[in-house]
Every structure is written in C-alpha cells, then in structure tokens.
Amino acid sequence: MNASESVRGRLLVAAPGMLDPNFVRSVLLVLEHTAEGALGVILDRPSEVPVDAVLERWADVVSPPPVFFSGGPVAPEGMIALVRGPDADATGWVPLFDGLGSIDLAGAPADAPSLDRLRVFAGHAGWAPGQLDAELAQGGWLVVDAEAADPFTTDPSGLWRAVLERQSGRLSWYANAPVDPSTN
Numbered sequence: 001m002n003a004s005e006s007v008r009g010r011l012l013v014a015a016p017g018m019l020d021p022n023f024v025r026s027v028l029l030v031l032e033h034t035a036e037g038a039l040g041v042i043l044d045r046p047s048e049v050p051v052d053a054v055l056e057r058w059a060d061v062v063s064p065p066p067v068f069f070s071g072g073p074v075a076p077e078g079m080i081a082l083v084r085g086p087d088a089d090a091t092g093w094v095p096l097f098d099g100l101g102s103i104d105l106a107g108a109p110a111d112a113p114s115l116d117r118l119r120v121f122a123g124h125a126g127w128a129p130g131q132l133d134a135e136l137a138q139g140g141w142l143v144v145d146a147e148a149a150d151p152f153t154t155d156p157s158g159l160w161r162a163v164l165e166r167q168s169g170r171l172s173w174y175a176n177a178p179v180d181p182s183t184n
Helices: 131-137 156-165 169-176
Strands: 010-014 027-034 037-042 046-050 067-070 074-084 093-097 100-103 117-127 141-145
Touching: 010 156, 027 156, 037 067, 037 131, 117 131, 131 141, 141 169, 156 169
Parallel strands: 067 117
Antiparallel strands: 010 027, 010 141, 027 037, 037 117, 046 067, 074 100, 074 117, 093 100
16 A cells, blocks of 8 residues: 555455554544544444433434444544434534545534434544554554444444455455454
8 A cells, every 4th residue: 555545435344463552453433633643433342331321312313332342542532423324414424435424522413313323432542644644554454445324334343254255355354353362
C-alpha cells in the first residue's frame, strides 16, 4: 500500500502478529486518514455498560447488542455515534462515507427519524501524522474493504474471523491463525 493512499472507509484488521494489547485480534473502521493523522473506532469490543445507563433516550434506537463499544484507547470518556440511515438534513447528522455518518448525541432521536442503525463508541483509535502509514508498511494491519453491516455487527466476538474468512486467497488463511503462533 502506498504511504500516501488514504484508507478512510476501509477496515484495519489486526495482523496475527499484532502485540499491542489495545488491538490484538481487533477490527477497526477508519473514519479519517489524512496527512495530519488518522482516526478510527474498534468495531469488535463491546463493553458491559448498557447505553441506556448513560443515554436513556437513545436506548430504543441503538443496535444490538445495546451496549457501549470501546472505540479505542484515546479519549475513552468521549463518544462517537455511528449511524446509518438518517436523512441528509437530519439535525446533528455528519456524513462520513457510503451512507454512514455520525450523529450528535446531545440531540434527540426524533431529530433523526429515519435512523436505521446506531452504535455508540467510547473512545477512539488515533494516529499522529505518518504513524498509521508506518504501521501499515510494517505489516501490523491488514487493510480490507468494509461491508455495510460491519460497524453494526451483532456478533462482535466473531468479526475478526468473519472479515478474514470473506477475503480471497491467502489473506483468508489468517482467519485460522492461533492467538499465539508459537503454539502452532
């Protein structure tokens, strides 16, 4: 992958050798990737905190499982709400790519009447300028296309394997890699 090529809108799948405990066997959706840095959210780390415990008015529209997801180690007190389906003129709607956007949780669900899916992430993953490009060049991440359902998976614990299994060729082989390759 060219270091100047943006991976915005694509998935980063932790390579089997990823040792950073924040990202082992994780799948991230890249929300932004420019010369100034990159930002994404981890899609497969549900917490045990129900959304209704903090954001009661959004509880009826959050996608299952109805819990906060750990979006990453940066700013864990901050929230990013990913949504699919609101009208382009919905209050608080910020389009991202491919019909996916974010929405301001300070608003009310009634302000976005055509919400199809919603997931709330506490924190995010962030990279300084050039940092993600360096990690990609070192092979820490596998970059693959996202499918529309990935950010809202109902089986987060199986997402890493499912994303790899749907790849073609040798990339799909990683789906069966042991957590600790030395035990192979």
